[in-house]
Amino acid sequence: MFVAKSIAADHKDLIHDVSYDFHGRRMATCSSDQSVKVWDKGDDGEWHCTASWKTHSGSVWRVTWAHPEFGQVLASCSFDRTAAVWEEIVGESNDKQRGQSHWIKRTTLVDSRTSVTDVKFAPKHMGLMLTTCSADGVVRIYEAPDVMNLSQWSLQHEISCKLSCSCISWNPSSSRAHPPMIAVGSDDSNITYSGKVQIYEYNENTRKYAKAETLMTVTDPVHDITFAPNLGRSFHVLAIATKDVRIFKLIPMRRESANSSGPTKFEVQVMAQFDSHNSQVWRVSWNITSTLLASSGDDGCVRLWKANYMDNWKCTGILRGDGSPVNGSGHAAALSAVGVPVAAQMVVGAASAGRLKHSMLQYFY
């Protein structure tokens, strides 16, 4: 059985993003009310809001955590054309007693001329690097050379994508076989440049990022993009939220000559394509082991996708709001399946060994 516990987020406006920290013990939410809130999971398993502060002068679109090796660091990006980096300061003892912590702004990145649509930290093996993308079509990569001084960031790379960008994703692989790679999605409706996903790769020799691949088959606006964790594979897996959910396999091709410069060439295959949302898909995200992909669409559903051992993908779960106003109780409420009230469900699966239903031995992961 699934249960859902609701937490009153207390934002005064729409929540646009929620982000768990690396260990899943802290959470950050950001909203059109221009603020970010940080939540901590107590020993009792309950979430408490430990910080809430105004971060921008416009809607905050995304919020993301840096790897805990760099400390307690957040980045946010906003309609106000800026991205910001925040660090938690260990507070006075009476703050700790009240369960409050303080976050201070370390830097504001003001290079974008338009709304900054996504902000992501690069994989930790690259150091402390922050990436933004904007509606002005530029992806910016910043680095903090001194990880103890988060107020110094330098703009290392500016990648001009020619299309308004909506999302970015770093390839998490730290394998030396793969140079750093970033995928950029565009929600531009421009038809001249039809491929809406671009993949850039870092070149050790030129010390620059060069375009390695454009996914020409993705012609509709892309709203979200995400690389799967690598898990020792020789190829890369990329999920895309566009008018449907699409999963691509990118197989690096062997270089013809040992010292050929230029980015890796890829063979691109479609691993799966799902149009069950029947509408625009807005978000896609892999779980930690890349065994499950979740997607969210215009149909108001979150769908879970899984591949079996023969690599056949299918939908293994669907979540949807029940359309009722906020559940004020805060208690964990069991989720009913469509059309079957919860109590009835418990009876339905009972009795003889002949009936099978979802086992509680299955953990949701």
Added chain:
Amino acid sequence: KQEVTVSPRLIPGAGFYQKHLGFEWGPGDLIVYETNYKLQGPRSAGSPSVHIVRRDEDICSPILRKLFSESHLIFVGLQKIKEDVPSKNKKSQFVSISKNYRSVIRACMEELQQNAVSTQSGSLASQYGDQVSILLAIELIWNLCEVLFIDAAPAGSLLLQLLDWVRLHKSDVDAKAREVLQSDSPAQHQSYWDVVISLVLQGRTDEARQVLSKQASLRAESSSVFKRMDGLLQTMPIFNPTGTQTLTEFEVKWRHWHEECDRCLQDNTFASNRHLETICKILVGDEDTLLEQKELLSTWYHFLVTRLLFTHPTIKPPDLHYYAQSSMNMFLGPRASPEPLDIILLSAFEFDLHQVIKDCSIALNNWWFVAHLTDLLDHCKLLQSHNLHFGSNLREFLVLEYASGLFTHHSLWQLAVDYFDHCPEFGRVYLELQIERVPLDTERKAIKVLRICEDRQMSEQVRSICKIMAKRALRNNRLGSALSWTIRAKDAAFATLISERFLQDYSNKGSFTDLDLLDNLGPAMLLSDSLTFLGKYREFHRLYGEKRFSEAARLLLSLMTAKIAPRSLWMTLLTDALPLLEQKEVIFSVDQTYELMSCLEELNSGTKHSNLTDQDEDIESTKTELLRLALARNLTMAIVKEGTIET
């Protein structure tokens, strides 16, 4: 083929104000929230909530946890069975392991059943009951797989084992039989004939005779009929696998008996008693009569085994599927369609192992079962390895799935480690990925996680975890803790940073903290120059405190001459030398004094700091003068001392 359609789960309190659902993966759960992805649009009127969706850690969990930990032990034991032992010996080992797994499942079931019975709440009882029925199904399938695949019983034994299987899973017969026998007048009991027939259907002829004897004593006039039936039941041949009789001999004997039963029917021997007539028809394996016993049989597979018992007791494994399919069709009839469990059992009877596993994965959505069963079958060398796109096999896929699920659990994650260890292709990389995410709530837990990584030479994970702990300690100003984590992480840059903080602390407070740690750095000191200096500097202070002045002096000098000390601290060191210079005894030798002097001059010849205030510059030059004086005085005394001949 079987497809499980998914129906949406509804989240209460979402979807009223905004129609989109945002989400984010958590450890073992999913956060969901109302939002609007079309960034322009109506503002939110309500106060938005976030919803955390997860599997219900529910009432059955403590009991299921036992299942997980006990099966973990069996799993690990199984992996240790050596490859080089001949397979004949191994079969009995594998059967025994299979039985172990099943007994763990049964123990779990019993406990759940007890809870179901004893609980006051109706809904809790249902939850327990649901879980019991799932485990019942699992054990049923597992048991059949053990009979057919692991034990791989040949003709003769096969039927006997299938009978055992049916008997084990139809325990209500025993309860009914007890009820009847313990009643005042068993023969009059309304379930009397049901019990007799049920026992016959299960091939339990001796017990059937025992119950029948209750009837016989009452009706004297029909006792001969009962004696006849008793005779038939008594003489029914049962194959003895360990005996000397061959299968062919048994078959001949059985055929004779079968013909005798048939003769009784033809002679209308039992015409006077319809129950006995029914039993006789069962004994000859009359299909229609068997089907009439649908309610007593209750399942098609009981029907199958009974049918085989009375028509083909020497059934060979490859012929099983034909009877299975027809039995199922006959029993279920044209209207009913098979349930997922039926399909799985049928695939087992067809010896289609891969189909069994596939269907179990889909229908049961239960990784524990398919992972452990497949692993056992793989050890029996029963699975051909399907090459998956990334080269792993089915067993590894399932074990990885199971273990990944375990990993999100706050205490069971440690069991998962062993499972990953026994996945040769991807176990390591999965473990590396997931172990980093274990929350490092306490130092003890961090050390537990670290030990696991260190044992497996996962150096990057070790480094990362230590770094996280060091950073956390530093944030909370626990310098000693930060330093030991940094040393464990072998992070030179961070070690430098922390050493500098120590020295800063020292210059603020005048004393060192964490003396134990600093005094026992050992070779770890070499991690960074700053750390080496810190350790040695502390050693200097210690030597001074122990009044081992000449050793202290030598050390102090070497810190400068060997360039261990950063230039910025030379003045501090020289100032530290003052008390040594001012002792009554001469401590620094002539040569050492000359070296100190040159250090002092080297220091003064360097570029002056322009940001010193006039006051500071005054202090600096006063210090320098004091030092020069002390050094000169020491030089004098040292020359005299060294020049004096002891007489």
